[in-house]
Amino acid sequence: MIRFEHVDYSIGGRKILEDVSFQVVKGTTKIILGPSGIGKSTVLRLILGLVKPERGDILVDGESVVSASGDQLNGIRQRIGMVFQDGALFDSLTVGENIGFWLLENSDASLDEVDRIAREKLVLVGLDPELIDSMPDELSLGMQRRVAIARALASGQPKVILYDEPTTGLDPNSLEMVTDVILRLRADLSMTSIVVTHQIPDALKVGTDYLFLFDRTVHFEGHARELATSVDPDLAHFLDPFKKSLITAVANFSATSAGSGAASAAERTHPQ
């Protein structure tokens, strides 16, 4: 569904990504791990076409983001929802206007229709629809993140959701709610997700596939079990403080993969 092909990207002459290639299969949740400032968020910005790579290509459903015209890019973006770091809600708009932003800007939907859809999406992310007229700064951080997810879901017909550090800075309760929403969207809507994070326990809870970015390149790509047994020294060092979470995640993966392993293998062999 999403494929990176030998992507290079620099900022101000400093190489951020070098020969990065990977793919994200439909219905999976790819976790992009790595230390802060390594270029994880840049990967999401590249997928959305917010920045252009120096070399290589990024394909969404076979369509190149790199060579797309403005209209084509908007078409691709309609299939991708983005949850920005810290939510990036428009603070001058109400919760309802934030969720309905795409509809108000890009469709002929009436205000009643937008209101109805916004309430639906609020319910979908586990929030009270009566919050529709609240301002973002009246909500807790966890609620803001869930509103951001609701906004991403109401933007076009998203088949992929990109999450940039969705759980950073949240209290344990809010964190649990956000990770539950991510899991529920995959289970109920078969939503493909890419989650950028350096919060390993959360990553292990929601992820199906993992990618470790380090020193501009992909050092690892695989499942939780492979993550735990990887011999890459940088990955081992990065995961060292989270061994306990990793063991639990591998155990969970082993338990669930017995049932769904065949289907996942088929998807990996024939990505869309």
Next chain:
Amino acid sequence: MIGFVRGFLLGFAGFLAGLQDLAQFSGRVVSRSFRPPFYWRDTYEQAYMAGVGSLHLALISAFFAGQALGLQFSRQLAETGSTTLLGMLMTISVVRALGPDLIGLVVAARLASGYTAEIGAMKSANQIDAMVAFGTDPIRKLAVPRFLSLLVMLPALVILGDLVALIGGAIMAHFVAHISLTLYWQQVQRNLSYGTILIGLAKPAVFACLISWIGCWKGFTTTGGTRGVGMSTTESVTLCSVLILIFDFILTRVLFSILHW
């Protein structure tokens, strides 16, 4: 010495690059102003904020500046016994120079800083990227309404400000210069030529372009979080103020040539 020259050249190159970037940004704002989609609601809201929001500042500043100018002229003219010329001098000074400059500077201080701070804060909070990700052109949504609204509201504010400054001058004409108000207003009317009105309206239109383009451009190019927003806001107001004064001279010179004055 070499270090100084190198630093100067690098600074100059940076200035030229910034100027080029501003010119490109301004071009994009203007070109998007004539093509749909139009954000009329945002334009109306911005017009209200620019016009009604700046009205009290513009009128208070103009009233006291008009009085100060009237007082200065009254004293000088009294020495030569030509206080009857007060209306003429006030009209030319206020309509051609003081009104547009003063209100341009007041509005620049208020709105350029506001535009930069608002857009810069949105940029820092990834809201501009969010807008792009949701298929909305942020220049069209944020810069064009500010540009169009100020293009209408600044000349309107200047017209009202000129009137209030002339009223301030009239008070000085009556109480300091001791000339009749009828004579003062006759002089004002007589000297309010098409050329003077053209200069008085062309300047605020150009200043509106400068304030909206620079204010928005500085916001869109903000980097470095809250500190960056603060720096961009300061630079925005400084640049607008200096350019208003520079363009005041350039426009006066150009319009004088056009009007064969």
